[in-house]
Amino acid sequence: MKTNFDLKEPEKSLKDAREKALLLSAARLVLFFAMAAVLIVGISEVHWLALLFLPMSALFVGLIFRFNRQKDLERFYLSVLEMEGFRKKRKERQFAGFDTGADFIEARHPYSSDLDLFGDHSLFQLLNHTVSQGGRSLLAQWMKHPLSPAEAKEKREALRELSANGDFLTVFEALGKAFLKQEKSKAGFYNWLKKPIYWKAFFFLPLWIGPILGLAVLFGVLFGMISSAYLSFFIGVGLLLLGAVFRPLMAAMKALPNDSDLKTLQAWADLLERQEFRHPLLLRFQQPVRGDGFFASRALAQLESITFLVENRTNMMYLIFNIFFWTDFYVLYRLVQWQKNVGTKMKEWEETFEHWEGLVSLAACIREEGLDAAVHWSTKEELQFKEVKHPLIKPSDCVANDFDFNVEHQVVLLTGSNMSGKTTFMRTVGINVVLAGMGMPPFAAAMVSGPFQLYTSMRNTDSLGESVSSFYAELARIKVLLDQAASGKPVFYLLDEILKGTNTADRIMGSEALIRQLAASSSKGIISTHDIELSEMESEMPALVNYSFHHDIRKEEIVFDYRIKPGPCPNFNAQKLMELMGIRLSKPAPDNV
Secondary structure, eight states: OOOOOOOSOHHHHHHHHHHHHHHHHHHHHHHHHHHHHHHHHHHHTOGGGGGGHHHHHHHHHHHHHHHHHHHHHHHHHHHHHHHHHHHHHHHTTOOTTSOOOGGGOOTTSSSTTTTTOSSTTOHHHHHOOOOSHHHHHHHHHHHHSOOOHHHHHHHHHHHHHHHTOHHHHHHHHHHHHHHOSSOOOOHHHHHHHHSOOOOOGGGHHHHHHHHHHHHHHHHHHHTTSSOHHHHHHHHHHHHHHHGGGHHHHHHHHHHSOOHHHHHHHHHHHHHHHTOOOOSHHHHHHHHHHHOTTOOHHHHHHHHHHHHHHHHTTTSHHHHHHHHHHOHHHHHHHHHHHHHHHHGGGHHHHHHHHHHHHHHHHHHHHHHHHTOOOEEEEOSSSOEEEEEEOOTTSOTTTOOOEEEEEOTTOSEEEEEEOTTSSHHHHHHHHHHHHHHHHTTOOOSSSEEEEOSOEEEEEOOOOOBTTTTBOHHHHHHHHHHHHHHHHHTTOOEEEEEOSTTTTSOHHHHHHHHHHHHHHHHTSSOEEEEEESOGGGGGGGGTOTTEEEEEEOEEEETTEEEEOOOOEESOOSOOOHHHHHHHTTOOOSSOOOTTO
16 A cells, blocks of 8 residues: 555545545446346357456456555545544543553552553553554553663654654554554464465466466357366366365465554555654664565565455455466465565564554654653753643643752652642652653653652552552552662652551651651652651751642632742641531641641
8 A cells, every 4th residue: 555645635635535436336336247247148148258257357356456445545534534633632631532551550560550651541641642552562661661861862862853754643643543443463473474384386287277277168168169068177176176275275364464454564664665764763663664675565565465365265256266267376375475585574574563653652742742842861860840741731721840859859848738739740740750761852841860760659559359458558669669779779759648547646757767768868759748747857857858839718719829839838728628528627727737
């Protein structure tokens, strides 16, 4: 399939494709009845008319291919229009109906379950433009396993170039959405490729003699040169010979990928072969499809045509040609040659396309969101953001914050009233660290980061099956953090409302001990708490710094500005929230609730 598409007016192109498909369908129907009439009259009365059946059959097949081409164009432009709808939903952060990637959630992963990387309203839903199972799995792997700073810088520059090529991104994604609807597992196909196809040297005899004898016998019978008994004998011999290749062709039919899968891979290969990339990373992933003077699109087109024949062996037209010309031998020979010449490259091609799916996903997000923040990878233990935003909050509603976590400080103690933005800010920091580690620009104006390993403890829940309480689950994650910190690893941690599952006295005592232990290690991080008493540690610990989120109460309404501010929170709002919810307090609640 050629990938020259007009993206300027997809609605008009869709209409044209539908009209042409309708005309071709009508022409094909008329030709079919004409072929039937020629065959009947040719056999019964005017024998020479039967000879027209072969060229008419060729014309019929040509109409089928042209019709399929128009249907392919129709599906492509429908996908382009569908993608525009998805793009608008992503802009509004409306992810209902999007792939959640929930199967990639790992409760014990260092950070993915706490930062909404997967699940409903997740980063995966914002980033994902993949269509294959392998592509989406690779994207999830990139999200969970950050690159080294050097690799992230290289990938960032490659994505910058790729995101500027909007037509390529649109066509690549639309091709996948148009044709890769129900992907067939290729495990059986790769196992089939490892085994030699059953082919004997004497099969060349029926391969060449079959069509010649078939034409001769048909010609002789039609013009009365030989008895029709010879035709019956020829068909009988042919059926016996065709039985020799029946099993290998059936095995191939079960193993070969879907025709639509191959159409997608072939179109992707054709698209990639025609691109002129500059960045070494993009050239490295382009090389497998057009390197060594060999074009993957041609090999995949060959396999697609063979698969089409194999899948349509029970079609009436194929059966007629197979009986008279022993077509199965030709199809099997083409399979043997394809497997011999390029079969070993198929796995590499599929993995290459999966990488392109991931790259296209990231580049498309960069283009849609207009991301271009500079990321400076520092050798120092520091983290700075300018105008950082949460990617999953609607841009028009999102409040940007500046944040400077310099080398002098080890712990940021974050206090604030309920719903003021503490947890959201921590997730904002964490999710942008993840994006930078993937080679993407963060949702910020600028970012500076040391070589940290991210670790979080924010969303700990109990497990009835494992007989684990939420408090114990939190302690288990904190133990992992302490072990990593003790080993000297440069960990950046996010701990939300630490030790909230125990009483106030034990929580404050344990929190203070934990803060001192972490401050003495090589790790850095943010710890949020409602225990305002902990903020007093700043006066005796130079490694700790206080930040907070505030609120105002205006009449019966609590107002938040969602701006991070230096220093501890001066007041809290739990009492007011309880009153607004109808709880009648007999005594004034303390300020630090």
